[in-house]
Amino acid sequence: MDLSEAGHAFVTGGASGIGLGIVDAMRRRGLRVTVADIDAQALETVVAARGDSVRAAVLDTRDRAGWARAKAEAESAFGPVDVLVNNAGIAPNGREFADMDPESFDRILAINLVGVANGVFAFAADMRGRGRGHIVNxxxxxxxxxxxxxxxxxxxxxxxxxxxxxxxxxxxxxxxxGVSLLCPGYVATNLAESTRKVGGEIRDYAGAMPPSKVTPDDVGEMVAAGIEGDAAVIVTHTKVWRSMEPRLAAIRAACDLRDTAA
Known part of the structure; x- marks a missing residue:
């Protein structure tokens, strides 16, 4: 999608971190942006610093009625949404499955998966009907x-x-x-704080994650480029393929074994 022809982006989890990096990348390309986030105070700060090109929408992505309200208000203010970025999420809880609190499991899925699906439910049909738009999950x-x-x-x-x-x-x-899958590696953000605000527990990252030079603004630019190039997948770090090789090799071996036995 040519972002110079787009008018309105809707970004969840947009008041901080990667979401805010994406908000600013959209603004640099001339789009007006609805910044959706569960944190009303953070939203107020973001909007105050960016003027009339952005507006705030307090949204818990688990709330389908809230999505309907946010969509109606956003499009009343800025027109149809051309770019939807379903970015809101919380951090891992650090628990092995055998030790996991089911409530923690449910919360992670509700925000990180169902919240994304709710965004699709809210906007995809309208984009399809207009024959234009791009969704980033x-x-x-x-x-x-x-x-x-x-x-x-x-x-x-x-x-x-x-x-x-x-x-x-x-x-x-x-x-x-267009639809793109964003697969970030570790980026320094306030994800831990955001997770605690919704009652989540977080993994202890001390010593677990290598330092990263990739910033939220870097990711925002990668997302903008991915939209314009209709990228199926957007990765933010190097050596991602290497981390996938053991899994893919096991799948390939299982398929080869069955093909050989056939």
Whole structure:
């Protein structure tokens, strides 16, 4: 999608971190942006610093009625949404499946997976009807390979986002609507604080994640480029393929074994 021809972007989790990086990338390309977030105070700060090109929408992405209200208000103010970025999410809880509180599991899936689906439910049909638009769903490197202990529930949600997005891309392509899967690696944000605000527990990252030079603004620019190039997948870090190789090799071996036995 040519962003110079787009008018309105709607970004969830947009008041901080990667979401805010995407908001600013859209603004730099001349779009007006509805910044949706559960944190009303953070939204107030973001909007005050960016003027009339942005507006705030307090939104818990688990709330389908809230999505309907936010959509109606956003499009009344800025017109039809051309770019939807389903970015809101919370952090891994650090629990192995055998030790996990089911309530924590449910919360991670509700926000990281169902919240993304709710955004699709709210906007996809209208984009299809207009024959234009682009949807970006934020998954994770953990949505490509579940290789790190303690992120199991998070990986389940992010693998779900990966599947949702791949299916949605096939469905929307004939109607002129692009769909991209964003798979960030570790980016320094306030995700831990955001997770605690919704009652979530977080994984202890001390020593677990290597330093990253990739910033939220960098990711915002990658997303903008991905939209304009109709990228199926957007990765933000190097050596992602290497981390996927053991999983893919096991799948290939299983397929080769069955093909040989046939």
């Amino acid at each position: 934020t998954s994770s490197q953990a949505g490509l390979t579940a290789s790190v202990p303690g992120v199991g529930a998070y990986a389940v949600a992010k693998f779900g986002v990966t599947a949702l997005t791949e299916g949605l891309r096939q469905e929307m392509a004939p109607h002129g609507v």
